[in-house]
Amino acid sequence: MKIAIAQLNPIIGDLPGNAQKILETAQHAVSANASLLLTPELSLCGYPPRDLLLNPSFVEAMNTTLQKLAKDLPPNLAVLVGTVVKNTEAYITGGKTLFNSIAWLEAGKIKQYFHKRLLPNYDVFDEKRYFEPGLQANYFSLDDINIGVTICEDLWNDEEFWGKRSYAVNPIADLSILGVDLIINLSASPYTVGKQKLREAMLKHSAVNFQEPVIYTNQVGGNDDLIFDGRSFALNLQGEIICRAKGFETDLLIVEFDETQRDLQLGSISPVYESEDEEIWSALVLGVRDYVNKCRFSEVVLGLSGGVDSALVAAIATAALGKENVLGILMPSPYSYEHSISDALALADNLEIKTHILPIGELMQGFDNSLVELFAGTEFGIAEENIQSRIRGNLLMAIANKFGYLLLSTGNKSEMAVGYCTLYGDMNGGLAVIADVPKTRVYSLCHWLNFHSNREIIPQNILTKPPSAELKPCQVDQDYLPAYEILDDILQRLVHDHQSGEQIVASGHDSAIVNRVLQMVARAEFKRRQAPPGLKITDRAFGTGWRMPIARVFSIQ
């Protein structure tokens, strides 16, 4: 039996559009003689639909669209579609009013629903906000093959692999006892660095342990802060990869289940990424393209400071949208170095993007004049530095508003962590492209890009000069911050590893520096709360999965 794996890129809430994508893929699957088509978790509405699920009319519209899709699909193909189903007993039994489900569509009908059993409720996941867990093992038979159906998290409870149990039940263990021939997993699993290795290792362990071939189908595409990387794959009974779909783009794979051997056969295997930098680059390019297009923009604008952050973001945007759709604005002040202009222009030249220069000296003077009386007797400080950044933010937003461009913000994760950025200034934007990329990684991505391109995209001088906000004369970042190698290591321990200040000091860092960083991170909470969505590439991003109180005393100690 041939099984088609549809690695789809849905738009959140676009029920007719997403149904149309499933329909078109189904026609390809039929042409390839497939009997079964797999689509990702919640493929009908896109993942995550979030609070759209609280609207009864949205749930109703999903149901109507699903009924119609069942009728429109080719009759000789079984199709698994991700949808939500009402929990009609909720008012009697207690519990949430929806299930996160898979509908088995065939021969014009909805033949059965399968409900997700393990509901993730951590980091960016809020599934217990909406869904009740299913209580049954999910399986069905097709052409005498017994197929176990699992939805995303359902397979993430292999206690041997993790060394601990995350949920009371283990769906694959139940299915294995029932003796199914094949496990399929329909997922919407967001990208983080290195996650594919983890997925493949974990499912290999499960495949071998439970003696089940496994097909893993993942969503692809950017949805707000989340980037879904696709890379659907399948494992045979030996736990060997027998096929893998492309990363960061839609794909359709056909795999064959051999009915005699009761196992999956070798198919087409897309290669893994050579380096983390290449993988992250691909993720960010997809994240930008989808956010911009799904928000119905086609062009972007950004400030080019001559620094490394805006250089990387300009390169990502150019790769995502095409050079004709990226506008760089240079806004030098009297405190700007000469090389800031020349470096930014060299970058724009390399990328072949348009630029415009808007010096801000006169506007700075204008603000000084306005505030001269009120600020009399005070010294130049943070207030004046921020004014400059906010003048630039205003100019950029004016251009974005005037021409219908989306403004990209260019701050990196290290800055966002310690608050070395100006709210309503350089933080402005519809999307924070590298908000989850630490400064040290920004450099390595730039080096990778130049190497990979076989030519200089990011000008060498941008990579070698000391980073500076240029908000006062002769300023450099390291006047305020520890060296980025040190800062990023402290932040990794603090933010990702949940280490205490004591533990970080014990790892060899200077205690005065550690304490200062801890305080800065705690104090910058109010800035992060008002930041644009930032593309998530790590397991702990400052975004929808970071939920810290602002008015508090405790700095993670």
Place this chain on the structure above:
Amino acid sequence: MKIAIAQLNPIIGDLPGNAQKILETAQHAVSANASLLLTPELSLCGYPPRDLLLNPSFVEAMNTTLQKLAKDLPPNLAVLVGTVVKNTEAYITGGKTLFNSIAWLEAGKIKQYFHKRLLPNYDVFDEKRYFEPGLQANYFSLDDINIGVTICEDLWNDEEFWGKRSYAVNPIADLSILGVDLIINLSASPYTVGKQKLREAMLKHSAVNFQEPVIYTNQVGGNDDLIFDGRSFALNLQGEIICRAKGFETDLLIVEFDETQRDLQLGSISPVYESEDEEIWSALVLGVRDYVNKCRFSEVVLGLSGGVDSALVAAIATAALGKENVLGILMPSPYSYEHSISDALALADNLEIKTHILPIGELMQGFDNSLVELFAGTEFGIAEENIQSRIRGNLLMAIANKFGYLLLSTGNKSEMAVGYCTLYGDMNGGLAVIADVPKTRVYSLCHWLNFHSNREIIPQNILTKPPSAELKPCQVDQDYLPAYEILDDILQRLVHDHQSGEQIVASGHDSAIVNRVLQMVARAEFKRRQAPPGLKITDRAFGTGWRMPIARVFSIQ
């Protein structure tokens, strides 16, 4: 037996400070001959601690603080303290690693822990992100009185009262079967309009139904967007209110449990609020005061436009912080009406707050000059309007940064809903004071304030002139928006009642207007995502409990 109810106002994460508050209250309780002291849910860390709970060092520090508190407390008083407890079995049984618990402290020891059984995971509540539910009925005996212990949500599953079941188990039913003499409930229940009526009606139903006197202890104080209103109360066996603490301030109540009658005796009853306006006013004043002070500011600045929104916010801030701690900035443009200045000054006069006037005409000209080449051939539009708002936002932030003031933003809920506000402009601020107050309610609060004060606080002209953003000549809000009475009714149906467009039209609204509002609400998602925390006063605020995708197609239809 005398029982003391401590209505405390903790600071999130301030473990030593919160422990000190409990300790001081315990000394008062002992002076009043109480045998038992009740404190709110998570009284040791404050509610909600949110992702601080993900830090092992925070959980460790809570435990250490609790041990010390047990030793420091008067030995002859039983004290119930809200804390978290590690679920040490989690790695074997699956499930979350913490419990939301109450510790019974007495005689220098932690005698027992009681775990919360019903975990809210909706709106602003994310308890399943952190906690595992307790499985046991919680009770203990003191002086031969059997006391059932429930934590907040544990009592919100009275299926007769609600007409439906929300959770599979009902802790009060279990305790009633066990024959306890008294139910206590330790809560951190955020304020929304009319919620106290609901609490009292619901607990009255439970008290009578299960034949149990009930003591309800609530947290008080503002924590970011959430305002806890206090108003702890107790009900006797007949379901009669026998005591009620003050609203929106700390309080300590003593109630007597009569061991012969097995019932609570009449105590001191604070009155209910006369009007919703008075209640909302009190909530907002507390919300501002606590946010400002808990963030360690003492003074605030805000823009005074001469309009009703900034007038109300100035009045709230003055009540919260004192007139000497509020600075109003007037920033007229060439498009400002004459009355905008005079009305703003009249307001400031009534409030006796300082003001400063910073005309923005020259800065507008400066931006026009900067952008003249880039904008050549385009017409005055949204871009130019937003520039003005962002100039004001920059000036206000400069003043805030320079003098260490917190900037208050003044947008109302109707504007936030439809996006009739400028991101990085008038939306700027550390706290959005009336972001959950619809425009029609803004007017009624102003009228209430003038009436209640027996004099004109909000100048009459501000209340009678047509609202305007004054971003171009002769502009009024109703050029762009339906009348606020109509808009607010549509928004109430859409946002609170989850009605579809069809249902809203069926209620009598014009379908073109409804469709336009629906589109505006959907399109403004990106602005709301970057808004400051807004004080929540309704059951559906645009804040931590509003989780909508930005890049999407579906507008709630």
